Amino acid sequence: MGRREGPLDPAAGPVQRFAFELRKLRQDTGRLTYSVMAQRTDYSVATLSRAAAGDQLPSLAVALAYVRACGADPEEWEERWHAAAREAAAELEDGDDTDAPYRGLARFEPGDQGLFFGRDQLVAQLTEHVRTRRMVAVVGASGSGKSSLLRAGLIPSLQRQGSSGCRLAAIRILTPGPHPLSTHGDVLTARREPGDTVIVVDQFEELFTLCRDPAERAAFLDLLVTAVEPDSRLRVVIALRADFLGRCAEHRPLAAALRDANLLLGPMGPAELRDATVKPAAARGLIVERALSARIVEDVAEEPGGLPLMSHALLETWRRRKGRTLTLVAYEAAGGVHGALTRTAEELYGRLSPEQAEAARRILLRLITPGEGAQDTSRPANRAELQAQDAPDQPGDTASVLEQLARARLITLDGDTVHLAHEALITAWPRLQSWIDGARDRLRAHRQITESASTWDALDRDPGALYRGTRLATAEEHFAADHADLTPLEYAFLDASIATRERERQAAARTARRFRALLAAMTVLLLLASTAAVVAFQQRTLARAGRDRAVAEQAVAEAGQLNATDPSLAARIYTAAHRLRPDREAAVGLLNTQNLALSSVLSGHSQAVYAVAFSPDGRTLATGAGDDTIRLWSLADPARPVPLGRPLTGHRDWVYWLQFSPDGRTLASASRDHTARLWDVADPRHPKALGSPLTGHRDYVFSVSFSRDGRTLATAGHDHTVRLWDVSDPEHARPLGHPLIGAKDSVASAAFSPDGRTVAAPGHDHMIRLWNVTDPTHPKLWRTPLRNPDVVYAVAFRHDSRLMASVGNDFKVRLWDVADPAHAKPLGEPLTGHSDTLLAVAFSPDGRTLATGGADHTIRLWDVSDPRHPAALGQPLIGHAGFVNWLAFSPDGRSLASASDDHTVRLWHLPRTVLADHLGNVTSIAFSPDSRSMAGASDGTVRLWDVSTPTRARQLSELPTQNTATRVAFQPGGRLLASLGSDDGTVRLWDVSDPRRPRPVATARTDGTRQGEALAFTPDGHILITGGPQHSLQLWNVTDPAHPARLDSPLTGHISFVHWAGVSPDGYTLASTSEDDKVRLWDIRDPARPRALPDIRTGDTGGTYWGAFSPDGRLLATAGAGHDVRVWNVSTPAHASAVGRSLTGHTGAVTWAGFSPDGRTLAAAGDDRTVLLWDMADPARPASWGKGLTAGHTAAIETAAYRPDGRLLATAGTDGTIQLTPLGLDQAIRRICASTAGLLTPAQWSDDIPELDYAPPCRD
Template identity: 30%
Template sequence: MTQKFPSGDGEYDQSIHDVSVVSSQNVTFNQTQIIQISVEEIKTRKFIVTSPYKGLKKFESEDKDRFFGRDQFLTGLVNELEQTNFVLLLGASGSGKSSVIRAGLIPWLVERQGSQLMNLVFTPDQDPFESLYASLLGNYKQSEAKIARVVKEDTLTQVVRSLKQQDSYWFILIDQFEELFTTTEPSKRDVFIKSLVQLVKTLDKVSDRSVKVVATMRADFLDRLSPYANLIKVTDQHRPIIAEMQLDELRLAIEQPAAHHGVVFEAGLVKQIIDDVQGQAGYLPLLQYTLNLLWETEVQSQSIEDRTLNISNYRQLGGVRGALQLHIDQIYGALSEPEKLAAQRIFLKLVSIGEDEESGTEWKPVRRRANRPEFSDSLEQTVLMELINQNLLVSNRATDSPESTIEIAHEALLISWTTLNTWIKENRQAITLRNRLNDDVEQWKKTKSPEDLWRGSKLERILELSRDLGFNRVLGGFSPVANQFINASKKLRDRQLRRTKIIAIVGFVLSGLATTAAIVATYQFQQAERGRMEQYAATAEALLANEQPVEALINSIAGVGLSKKWFVKFPNHPVPVSVQSSLLDTVRMNREENRLHHETGVTVVRVSKDGNYLATGDREGTIRLWDLHGHLIGQPLQHGQQSVEALAFSPDRQLLISGSEDGTLMRWNLEGKPIAIPFKDRHQGIVASIAFSSDGLQIASGGADTTVRLWDRQGNPINPFIVNEGYSINSVSFALNSNQILFCYGRRLGFWTLGNSLGEPLALESGMSPFSYNCVFSPDGSRIATSGSETVKLWNLEGKSIAILQGHQGYVSAVGFSSDNQKIVSGGADKTVRVWDLQGNQIGLPLRGHQRFITSVDFVSKDKQIVVSGSDDGSVRLWNLRDQSVGLVLSAGDKLVTAVAVSPNGKYFVTGSQEGMLHLWNANGSSIGTPFKGHQQEVTSVAFSPDNQTIVSGSLDQSVRLWHLNGSKIGQPLQHDAPVTSVAFSPDGKLIASGVFSRSEKDFKGRDGELWTGGNHTITLSNLQGKRIAPPFTGHYGSQASNNDKLMSVAFSLDGKYLVSGSGDGTVRLWNLQGNQIGVPFQHKDAVSAVAFSPDSKIIASASYDKKIRLWDLQGQLIKPPFGGHEEPVTAIAFSPDGKYLVSGSGDGTVRLWDLQGNQIGAPFQHKNTVTSIAFSPDGQAVISNGDQNKVTWSWVSSDKLLQIGCEQLRDHSMLLNPITEAAREARYTCDQYVWAD
């Protein structure tokens, strides 16, 4: 029987764990009959002297009788498990995630399932498979359980199949799931997640409901799921969040344990405790610790003999906010000085830094689980036992076994004990470096490979740290195996230094001259600088792979800068391909124009309507105002101590409104010095969103208290509206006419027409995401965008789906429109910002660089090409959407471009189309004159004369035509008896070569007797008057491959002596101008699609359907092995004007740049379709290609031009303006010296 116990604060209801199954799909935790008894009757109950509170210890199943206040949540959780086999329970640190499972759900399962229940509880630790194995050992033999130790994707499934009895019920709790991302080896983490997903999918497939898995994870680690799309999908509908307790639940958690031990609270004490914890994040462990300490204090002082916990003792302990701090200080203060130092070493060995501050992300301390042998010092062992006895540390075993592990009792200690917090701040860099070393040591222990040893600056830093007496005294130095690793790294470094010295000495001895020594020294310095140059390039590529494009670009610029110094280039040292590649890749990938910083995670960014000002807010209540060049305007503004969750500028930019996690709104007058003016009322929870009406006279806000509130410009409340469905209001937005407010909550969109009641929720055609994070009107009021799980959806005002924007991995937390209504920007858990058109097509590549999830995005109103984003990594980034690596994108309207050529002087383009027309363009991409009309079918090839005055074109209509630049025809067309597939001018401009595919009526045998289909490929040589000056060049045969009958490519050597041709017969042939074939054909394995001569006329390049590029000398000998990389037939090829590079296009839609050794320079340029034409600009700085149907793209490729672009990209960037790293200083010097000097 459950009783209702009154207290000095009034009566309260006891909550117990009786459960009724209402239906097969609905479970409810019930309260049984309540009997009211007096305080005195409670005091006459049996007095139990042991504390009913847990302190910092975990709640376990045996604590079910002292676990109160979570019945409502447990009801929802049980119902969740009725619907699925896997639940990911999220919550803040200290929210009670583990407790509600261990002391709430598991006891209920025990009662319901009885002996059929198999309960497996483990934390991932370094090896989750090993942890699972250990959890099985209590019920299975080692020989049976060892199957769990196998690191394979089907391990969890095999464990269930092999060990589970058919009539048993398994419950698996993976507690502290975030350890997979902080502690577990990456390779094992990836396999374990795949194994977990496979288990869940297998259970779902066979409809097995007898295995349930719950994982508990801190909510701030949710973004770590983004690389695991399958894990996101299986948990997408089942990620309940455990929120803070309601007041009545909190009262139960405080009063009921004492009442069951025959003790009550003095009048007013419970209310004061509740007041003390309000607004304090993660207060439950501190509450339990304080209540336990209060109980023990009363017992020791015998004050509890009156069966009442006293308010005076509570206050002496420091209350919930101070009790832990005060008590630990007392424990620490009682230690001797040597013991205090040992305690400091112990605590710092049990701490990791959650994020690396060197990467620009917010750092935070997290607990680290350590093996007991790490505390080998006898004094450390003595202090360790004292700290365990005082419940500040916990061990997984009762003995001092070397297999046992030690960890800090609760993360609350890391924050609440000021002394520890100070130690961590003072030593965080050393802790970070030590932990990074330990990770690499573990890898080296397995491989013993020299490749895993440390080199360069990392080694020097760790050696410096090892010599630091303070480090050894405070952090306890390094482990023995870490010292072995450091010594091995040092020996490897010393061997390399000795080798260098020997080379120098040998050079000196052999020459016998001092000048030789100087030469050797200069050579060594030169080699060192070249090595540094290539190291910059390698670092750039690594940073780019790690999605840090700005840092990568800085290293690339630094590397190119070194390559320009005379002593690096001397005597004629070419720029390494790696350096060119890194610059090309980083310039093309970077869009980040500037980066602004907060001290903690950025929660919201907003740009003023005029586009001149930017407001940003963070998790510590700070607001900063900036101009768009990144200059801070005035001093930071402070909106309390809790997170700023919402910001809005008034349309006239005179006001800024901020909303906070504490429910308050503030009005900042930006005329002159900003002054904070609080609103007259507040939300009863987080303010999630704020919006101004278009006339600036009204303000709407939405929050976690399920209300949408309306305010006037002075902050006076006008009229709140409550959504009675229990959902937080995530976003609010005014319609264009200011008469209607859009808001999203749960899975719904709501409209509130001002002056009327709430309209019906908008019926959406295909449904929203399971949880909508954001919704917003387009500026013209015609569309609505919503963001949720992995997608952004676009709707019209009738609720019909217009487009689904897919590409994000994980939840999409922020979305916004450009001011011209034409673009949408989004950001989310995958740390990317993406821009879309209204049809759902992604514009450009994702914007990468943030190191944690995106919290907010916005467009700069006056310039639709600038996007601003804020992230939990503490940064605000400004992105320029213009791709500066592309000099020009020429659009031919709705005409399909089939051929392109650029004039020798670089002033003009000409394009041929599928409709048979030519178009002339200037170098700025503007069309000149009207289309050239004359061909009746597709134009296959175009070329300019050397004097830039004439254009030649070939067509499937079997003709070759000559044109003036004004589009007028020159003479009569040169008629052929078959489609023309290629045309070329001779270097002197007097001759035209045309490649023709001559169809025959029958098949015929080639020279080797093989049967060929189709007809002969021929080359015709004519003068400009149309007279053929030689018989047709014959020798090529029909196509060996299907669909290659149009393949026939011709090119002149630049000395005018030769023609080269390639054909569908798979051969390359060299001719003199009389039509005589020189030597034997050069053979490909498939059809040859394109040929080109090098500028010095000594090398022939050929491209083939065999996906290869080959270089030949004039005797037909391969100069280099074939260049491979394209995934489809290579369709186009060209030499650079200086003959040092090749560019190729392919059916895979890529354009690739090569040096003549076959090294690919940079990542491929991507087109949407087959690349049909390609060329270098006359100055060699750009590549011109077409592969997007109606577009021609001009892409910069020269190092000088890319360096100029890269420096301009970072001209206003804080990392270049205020360089800190060696690479940044080198990059700044490079830009100053080689780009900005003029």
């Protein structure tokens, strides 16, 4: 789509002058289109157009690519660029910031209280909370002002109270860091002087993002929560990012202490924003234009994380002030709230040399920890760590770049420690966000290497601390070919790991050679005793088997590589490999497809495909493309789409948009030929044009949209207008009223809301206009346009017209509350994840899922069932080799169609084995003994599901637990379900004989508030084991479920939080795990008098999280923070012993382990989002299945469970989903064949499996 460039004043500054000169160069060469220029360079249309936008200086590389595309002299333009960069730098450095009334990205400190305004009411409220409570949490979004509220608001307020006679011994402020206990443990004690000591813990989320030792974290929290004890003289105030509030529930005492002690920090109101804008300036003797303060209120109102962006924009406005006045003109020149930070960062980046730019990228990425089910967070780093990356020939690059980043206030230098100035930089600077998103898995692997290398060095480089197995394979995948981002220590660690592995392989190879020599001698004897015919036959058989094995192994390897670019094609190749030679690696590849969206390919268009639309009955698909045609496809069999008749012709240029009328009888199309058309598709096998083309637009027509009743059509165009048409008689369509005007640039699209009251029109002028079309002959705006930071290309409404999503040039997805269009407002933070311009957005028919796609060639799905807390849903959908231009869900929501620049349409068959109804971390799942039902615990609820047919799983009921349930367990008879509450240790028993109508039976509560998460029944169902007070276990007699009876005293012995308890299949032995490194065992043959047995020491210093008995009771598997799984022989529980070596491969904590019901397989899941499998035929030598199951999660796997019949594995995690993985290979193959038609063509076969004749694995 074309984009008209706005006017530029070359006298406005060096950046604007350079952009003006670039535009003139393009005009002088015959006004090349950006599409043609993009074909001549390695840059996208969006990147090249931004180079001449005039809002920031492009990088030198982009500027020279622009110049070369226009045929100009690069050397001359490189000189011009450097001159502009020098001028821009001089402008930025002019003036002293010491008298600035605004802090930019920096937080307010206690000494800044004279400039801290707008939070008076909150400061008073928080001060009262601290006076009346011993622990208070200030909770808010990143950028909501938590740190400033504590430092410049609360602390001075408390100091004033102290000076007025209120006793206060001391105020201490700290941030947790990676080692909170060793760093701050001595601070968490009261002063001897009279009065209380106030401990302020800022950035509390660092406990979860930087502290990697669960035991240290738990010990620090144990010390912290002593503040709530009656005789304590401590008061604790914490500042916590809202998306980490759920993590606090992991520590029971902390959760209890904070239950009624949260102060939620929301966005500033209009009056507060005016105070925060005007009063700091007045304190410095400055004046703020009324128009500027009004704009600030408009731009920042209702944005939870907008304060640092506002502060930075105001600082830049102050730098551009005229005399004593801060003006709206200066604010707009700075880029405003949504552009100032990007402009500052891009101007600095543009002035760097290529070597410095690379150093800046490395520095900034080292200051970030990628989020795991939460937003990305900042990470402090030592200068020495950053400077260790300097290239030998550029030893000063890092120091120079650090100074420049600090001068631009993008980072802060605190002694030897470097911090991001604010986490707002992560989401506000698209370049940084794209760096993160483009290397997210690599960044996670890098953080692990940094930590592991440091540990290895601290242990005097002990070989036992080196990487092995999957961890080493993952590190090699990311860093073997490109290790420029590694420090010398990190590289030495990786190099030593590889060298150790090679030595171990050589030793294994020597053993194998000796074995082969022995085998050869035996073969000679066999040959002497065999006839020549038998020998020949065996040789042919062996040769054929050897060839098939080699080809199958090659195919599996090829499929593994294709997973990164086209998982649907990879799935077909896995199928071919399995049919050729079944083995574990091919099986894992097949099972990994069960929770993936797989796609079939529709080919036929000869140019980019821009439009795709489903008919209301879902039986027909329409596609439109740059070859000027429209094609119709029959979806009578969704697994095998077939074209219907010949392409529709009539448009004389590209077809941009298609939509069916609500009754499905009419198809509307929009084209670059300045027209829209209507088509009769009542019989899709014989479509025909209706009436004359709709003319009136003076330029490209980008979109068409029908009203709910099908009587009105809206069109949007490049001529800055939206037009309405009466199409009640499609043969004689006519315009309704006057065009809808007001846009200052192209209107990218127009969409009717499902209720027919609103037309949303996003545009290239960064606005979304909402038109009231209740009376389509007299449309009017509902409200002032919704402002966006960049071009908006598309919007979509949810089916109830209450929610709208928008996408555009800033790589982000925005959600809007449009329940009342006259008071539309943004919802939460924009969704990030894409790495380039977004062009397409669509809601599923039930409104629970949002799909987005664009120039990064990917499609992402988002769970928007709770729009205030949206979340990524599964992995991105990949397969297209070009821009994703449009998306459409099928009416039944089971399929998603995508149109792409690669000339194809893909029909994605969405997995139906993902349960996304939970709104928080899913901490426990359990299957009923008959395999028909499953219970899941999360978000304060327990939900029951019918999983008898996993592809048609459905929720049966929801149990009102009245507390945050963390564990569930079915009684072996299946009639009872137990749930354990995390906040007060309450256990509830439910009669689930009819899982659609569960009935409460009884409630039991342990003493105290420090319960573990243990919950288990004995095999006979008579005894229930729960967590008890002070790290103990409690046994209950539930023979009469209505009256559970406590048995004896709690079982003690653990010294920390109890995670798991389980009973051996014979009912004789109870085992439990804890955050210490012990597994406690008890003989419970007489449950009234349990007898302690010797402990098992697992060696998991960070805690043992889970255990599992084998079905025959002879083995016990344990897993924990140590990244590995251990197996123990417990056939004689009093003399338990280790079996074989530890099972390795996970790259993070292992949170669950379990045996398959037949005992032949051991599975383990963990924080690395994978499930590893081992064949346990010989427990002393478990055989790994190789690559693990990914299961489809986007964050850590919290727990898992085998269905009792062994045919299904369920996993659940911190991404809020439960993923059901059917374990039948035949079922996986049937789904692959039904979902990937058009893939693995003869040409692709010859590329991927050239050794064999074409033998397609599926019959399409």
